[in-house]
Amino acid sequence: MAAVIGDPVRHSLSPAIMNAAFAAAGLDCVFVALEVAAGQGVEAVRAMRSLHLMGLSVTTPHKADVAAAVDSVTPGASALGGVNCVWWEGDRLVGDSTDGDGCCDALEADDVPLAGARVAVLGAGPAARSIVAALDRRGVSEIVIVNRTVERAAKAAALAPRSARIGLAEEISQVDLVINATSVGMGVSGGIAVDPRFIRSGQVVLDIVYHPLLTPFLAAASERGARTLDGIGMLVGQAAIAFSHWTRMEAPILVMRAAALAGLPAR
Numbered sequence: 109m110a111a112v113i114g115d116p117v118r119h120s121l122s123p124a125i126m127n128a129a130f131a132a133a134g135l136d137c138v139f140v141a142l143e144v145a146a147g148q149g150v151e152a153v154r155a156m157r158s159l160h161l162m163g164l165s166v167t168t169p170h171k172a173d174v175a176a177a178v179d180s181v182t183p184g185a186s187a188l189g190g191v192n193c194v195w196w197e198g199d200r201l202v203g204d205s206t207d208g209d210g211c212c213d214a215l216e217a218d219d220v221p222l223a224g225a226r227v228a229v230l231g232a233g234p235a236a237r238s239i240v241a242a243l244d245r246r247g248v249s250e251i252v253i254v255n256r257t258v259e260r261a262a263k264a265a266a267l268a269p270r271s272a273r274i275g276l277a278e279e280i281s282q283v284d285l286v287i288n289a290t291s292v293g294m295g296v297s298g299g300i301a302v303d304p305r306f307i308r309s310g311q312v313v314l315d316i317v318y319h320p321l322l323t324p325f326l327a328a329a330s331e332r333g334a335r336t337l338d339g340i341g342m343l344v345g346q347a348a349i350a351f352s353h354w355t356r357m358e359a360p361i362l363v364m365r366a367a368a369l370a371g372l373p374a375r
């Protein structure tokens with residue numbers, strides 16, 4: 109058994125994605141969502157040890173607590189201050205932050221080259237920071253971080269001193285790839301984080317918000333001739349990394365994406 113812990117977690121797509129992957133791989137495994145109250149993350153890791161759970165996905169508000177409770181964390185997760193994935197290495201629990209690598213894996217699988225690319229990241233929350241760090245590891249040439257609160261943008265830029273700097277919204281017209289990693293556009297309230305007039309044809313625009321799948325930002329970018337990608341790729345990308353850590357098998361990505369899309373309307 110593997111599980112995702114969080115609060116709230118009831119609407120997570122992870123059980124649909126992971127159970128489809130386990131079934132496709134012919135594994136006798138099950139994945140469940142467990143609502144764990146704030147402050148109980150350390151207890152949940154203790155339970156993982158005693159119950160011998162094969163793996164744990166971790167979401168808000170437990171990422172930092174779980175990072176402190178496992179036996180080791182990767183350098184990347186240590187810099188970010190939290191983990192979203194826990195697995196066993198022998199009798200030790202290891203934690204990593206896989207959102208950024210999941211995003212980069214999805215981009216590369218969609219034939220978006222990252223090495224040498226100029227990228228704008230909108231936002232500086234946990235998701236944006238994870239993406240900035242991963243983009244730097246993949247060898248992008250420049251990351252322009254555009255965020256409402258400059259202090260948070262500076263913290264994000266500090267994760268990738270080689271390539272990242274704080275920038276202005278109008279600078280996004282100069283890059284190859286634009287990633288919305290703010291929460292703007294989520295749910296029915298909609299909204300767009302930056303003026304889409306700065307988007308031009310020939311660019312790739314990814315919105316990591318996946319509810320709705322077609323955000324107002326993606327719709328506007330598509331109208332301006334950009335190639336658009338939705339947030340399901342990143343969601344499946346990080347789930348695929350977790351699947352491989354837990355099972356030591358290659359993840360059935362297409363099955364996982366189909367399960368995520370099928371699960372979306374039910375949320």
Ligand code: NAP
Pocket residue numbers: 207230231232233234235236255256257260289290291292294301316317318339340342343344346
């Ligand atoms: P978060 O901590 O809430 O980050 C919020 C970010 O959005 C901050 O940079 C914030 O700017 C900005 N923001 C919020 N409201 C804004 C507004 N009205 N105008 C301009 N900027 C605004 O969230 P997160 O955990 O980083 O996640 C961000 C989004 O990504 C969420 O919608 C989440 O669901 C989604 N996500 C998707 C995946 C995936 O797999 N596809 C994975 C993780 C997260 P300030 O710093 O100025 O407040």
